Amino acid sequence: MKSQLEVEDITxxxxxxxxxxxxxxxxERGHVTGLIGPNGAGKSTLFDVISGLRKPATGKVFLGGLDVTRAGPSRRAKHGLARTFQRLELFGRLSVRDNLLVAAELGSQRRKAGSVADDIIDRLGLGLVATTTADSLSTGMGRLVExxxxxAVNPTTLLLDEPAAGQDREETERFSLILRSLAEEGMAVLLVEHDMELVMNVCDQVYVLDLGKIISVGPPELIRRDDAVLAAYLGGS
Ligand SMILES: Nc1ncnc2c1ncn2[C@@H]1O[C@H](COP(=O)(O)OP(=O)(O)O)[C@@H](O)[C@H]1O
Ligand SMILES: [Mg+2]
Structure with missing residues (x-):
């Protein structure tokens, strides 16, 4: 049986x-999977391929065992895929809560969009900024709202592109607990992140991308000692 998300031989x-x-x-569902690598390694490009924003020259993408290689972004979203962007893509003039409502109305729980939004606001500790417009948030807070x-769309597969950038230590620690709980509820989380402490704390499995190739994969305690990984980071940009 295929994993929740599989990409094969993408070029x-x-x-x-x-x-x-x-x-x-x-x-896999139930796991946080890490994707790390130096700047320019191709991490965000892979997210674009998985979410259907960029067509690969070769390779396949499977969601829940289904080949979605030829499907556009909205069909992939219907198959339970959601992502965040490295650059913030919130509706700047809408409040935090309204940003969540817009998303919840696209998801599988649209009939109770209001309570979905409020539950997530509670869970992520966003109560104090719920009525603040998105473009007046700090970067760290903006990422959390992303x-x-x-x-809010109630995804099965969640792609996060550097979600902890701009968060302080305490925010990152709280965030790592949230990521673990999302996985425990059955989500497949794929996490691109430069904060190594976060990656090593929350990931079950880590893939290392360098110059467009996977150079290593394994549990965090092996990845942090892998010579090829150390060389890519020390010699990289
Ligand atoms: N739209 C684009 N057109 C041309 N080159 C691009 C484009 N997007 C990314 N690249 C290049 O592809 C490589 C991978 O970029 P990216 O996926 O953003 O890396 P990462 O997210 O790992 O930092 C880089 O060399 C980058 O300059
Ligand atoms: Mg990137």
Whole structure:
């Protein structure tokens, strides 16, 4: 049986440059799977391929065992996929709560969008900013609201692109508990993150991407000692 998310042999070309080269990975329900690598490694490009925003030159994407390689972003969303973006993509002039409502109305629990939004506001501790407009939030808070918005569609597969950037230690620790609980409720979480402490604390499995190729995969305690990984980080950008 296939994992909740599987990508097989993905290659992406930008002009003559190979941004991704034969990339395969799996993310299971109940697990937080990490995707790390130096800047420019191709992490966000892989998210674009998984979410259907970019067509790969080769390879396949499976969601819940279904081949969605030819499906567009909205069909993939209907199959339970949600993501956040590295650059914030909130509706700036809407309040935090309204951003969540818009998302909840797209999801499988649209009939109780209001209570979905309020539950997530509680869960992520966003009560104090619920009526604040998104464009007046700090970066760290904005990222947390992006995660909240992705949660509001009630996804099965959640892709997070550097969600903890701009969060302080305490916020990151709270965030790591939230990620673990989402996985425990049965979500497949794929996490791109530069904060190594967060990655090592929450991930069950970590993939390391360098120059468009997976150079290592394993549990965090092995990845942090892997020579190829250390070389990619020390020698990388
Ligand atoms: N739209 C694009 N057009 C051309 N090159 C791109 C584009 N997006 C990303 N790239 C290049 O692809 C490579 C991977 O980028 P990206 O996926 O953003 O890496 P990461 O998220 O790991 O930092 C980089 O060399 C980047 O410059
Ligand atoms: Mg990126």
């Amino acid at each position: 992406v070309m930008f002009g003559g440059q190979r941004a991704l080269s034969g990339v395969s990975l799996k993310a 995660v909240a918005r992705a949660m």
